[in-house]
Amino acid sequence: MTTTDLAPWPQLTGNEPCRAPGADPEDWTGTTLKQRANGQKACLSGCPEAVREQCLAWALDHPTRAGSAIWAGTTLSDRRRLRAERRDAAAA
Template identity: 55%
Template sequence: MSARLAPFPRFTGTEPCQGQGPDADPNWWTSSDNTDRVAAELSCLICPTREACLAWALDHPTEAGDAIWAGTTRKRRTQLRREFARTAAKEST
């Protein structure tokens, strides 16, 4: 991972996690209920700030916690960080 950290996403208010969109509930992203979490993950697919959100969550694992960020779970973000680290190590040799 780079030494630079992604800034917190600049939300416009049109994001599903901000309560926008059909039947979006802002609590889905932090819920422990699996149905809510799947709804959050699916809602992220149409989000205009998804890339910035994912970059922030990958660079700030403690702050992102167990919440859904850019349609990813904590476990998936950990997997992505490992994949990125392996790729970076290969590219630097």
């Protein structure tokens, strides 16, 4: 039997753009392309790299819970592509 360790919830510092005072939750969970682009851009420019890595790992390992929100600057379709690439690399 094989077990897979899933990434734990990211260790947030409180300095991430998604947690900043006045941050609009719709920038991270909204359904319009503009909201997604705004959230993605803000995350990539202001989120510490270590937190982005943890955030992305969590979102990749927990697709149902991550939903369509922005995680580490990635959209749902970005994460689907990354999971497929990871599966392909593991199968090779």
